[in-house]
Amino acid sequence: MAITASQVKELREMTGAGMMDAKKALTETNGDTDAAVDWLRTKGLAKAAKKAGRTAAxxxxxxxxxxxxxxxxxxxxxxxxxxxxxxxxxxxxxxxxxxxxxxxxxxxxxxxxxxxxxxxxxxxxxxxxxxxxxxxxxxxxxxxxxxxxxxxxxxxxxxxxxxxxxxxxxxxxxxxxxxxxxxxxNPASLSEADLDPSVVEKERLVQIEIARESGKPEAVIEKMIVGRMKKFMAEVTLLGQAFVVNPDLTVAAAAKEAGAEITxxxxxxxxxxxxxxxxxxxxxxxxxxxx
Known part of the structure; x- marks a missing residue:
């Protein structure tokens, strides 16, 4: 008998078996879904469904x-x-x-x-x-x-x-x-232009709260934030980071010396x-x- 795509789909969902395995099981059992499940189990091909809930990390x-x-x-x-x-x-x-x-x-x-x-x-x-x-x-x-x-x-x-x-x-x-x-x-982005704005804003708010704990005037705090955000950008962007091969250079400076542009x-x-x-x-x- 002809095996339909819907039968194959149903069997795959029931067992976790591959498409070709499900189709073969239905063919071998003349379209009997219950028998096809048993056929897959005997071949060890229905195990996948049992494993699907486990964390694969x-x-x-x-x-x-x-x-x-x-x-x-x-x-x-x-x-x-x-x-x-x-x-x-x-x-x-x-x-x-x-x-x-x-x-x-x-x-x-x-x-x-x-x-x-x-x-x-x-x-x-x-x-x-x-x-x-x-x-x-x-x-x-x-x-x-x-x-x-x-x-x-x-x-x-x-x-x-x-x-x-x-x-x-x-x-x-x-x-x-x-x-x-x-x-x-593990830089967060290539450059400042590519950095997720939400990441920047979150860090800015954190630094504002830290600076305010110092009790300094708002005008001073604003200048502190500018410096701290500049340091943050250098730490998380690839081009701004100190190059591990030569920490005296940023990655951007090292690339320039090498005649390269990292894209x-x-x-x-x-x-x-x-x-x-x-x-x-x-x-x-x-x-x-x-x-």
């Missing part, structure tokens, strides 16, 4: 550069151990290669990866490795020159922190030093901003025992 960031385009992708798992798994690393490398050909996360999840979509590959790996996984985010960067760097590399092109730097002029060696600086210093950057760190659930040992054992 570990994993890897992979970077890839092709011509004047670079991409960074964060692929999460539940434990750091999986990040060292060769099959997981191979999948992450494949996802980063696929990301070079698309423009956003939604398109990436639908992109082809050796006959499967990225989404289906993730679902398949959840079933075989036994942990929840997700492609959390991707960032793309273009420029005359794009240089990549990975901090704490677990394998070629992937690790805990991935950085891309776009620039005109200069050379790859300088670009790599800037990328290493970004990994260490953009990307920095992704595994698990950044994810709230991790901490369980006591007894709770963890109990959950594991329940399967």
């Amino acid at each position: 570990e994993g890897l960031v992979a970077v890839a550069v092709e011509g004047n385009t670079g991409v960074a992708v964060e692929v999460n798992s539940e434990t750091d151990f999986v990040g060292k798994n060769a099959d997981f690393q191979k999948m992450v490398a494949g996802i980063s290669a696929a990301a070079l050909k698309v423009d956003g996360l939604e398109a990436l999840m639908a992109a082809d990866m050796g006959g499967k979509t990225v989404q289906d590959e993730i679902t398949s790996k959840i079933a075989t490795i036994g942990e929840n996984m997700s492609v959390r985010r991707m960032s793309k960067l273009t420029g005359d020159t794009v240089v990549s760097y990975v901090h704490n590399a677990a394998a070629d092109g992937m690790g805990k922190i991935g950085v891309l730097v776009a620039m005109t002029g200069g050379d790859e060696a300088f670009g790599r030093m800037v990328a290493m600086h970004i990994a260490a210093a 953009g950057y990307v920095r992704l760190e595994v698990g950044e901003g994810i709230e991790k659930v901490v369980e006591d040992f007894a709770a963890e054992v109990a959950k594991t025992a329940k399967g």
Whole structure:
């Protein structure tokens, strides 16, 4: 019998199985959804649904550069151990290669990866490795020159922190030093012009309150705020920061000496901003025992 798209969709939602696996299960069971669920379970392909609620805050960031385009992708798992798994690393490398050909996360999840979509590959790996996984985010960067760097590399092109730097002029060696600086210093933006206005305003209000605690007149406080905000901008913007390779220079000054102009950057760190659930040992054992 003909298998409809709605049947496949329903089975995927019930089991968390990949599209092709769900379609095959329905084909094998003549469209019987209940039997298809059992078929998937016997093949170990319905496990993914059980794992979906678990926090995935570990994993890897992979970077890839092709011509004047670079991409960074964060692929999460539940434990750091999986990040060292060769099959997981191979999948992450494949996802980063696929990301070079698309423009956003939604398109990436639908992109082809050796006959499967990225989404289906993730679902398949959840079933075989036994942990929840997700492609959390991707960032793309273009420029005359794009240089990549990975901090704490677990394998070629992937690790805990991935950085891309776009620039005109200069050379790859300088670009790599800037990328290493970004990994260490974690700037909030390229320059003052790119800094989120809400971040600036929040810091300004904090500094006003701190200055008022001194009891000084408002006119003096205003001058204090100007100086403190200037210092804040230097600390959080890439071009204003002291260059880690030579702290006597700002990154902007170092770039000028190198004959380069930094036009953009990307920095992704595994698990950044994810709230991790901490369980006591007894709770963890109990959950594991329940399967």
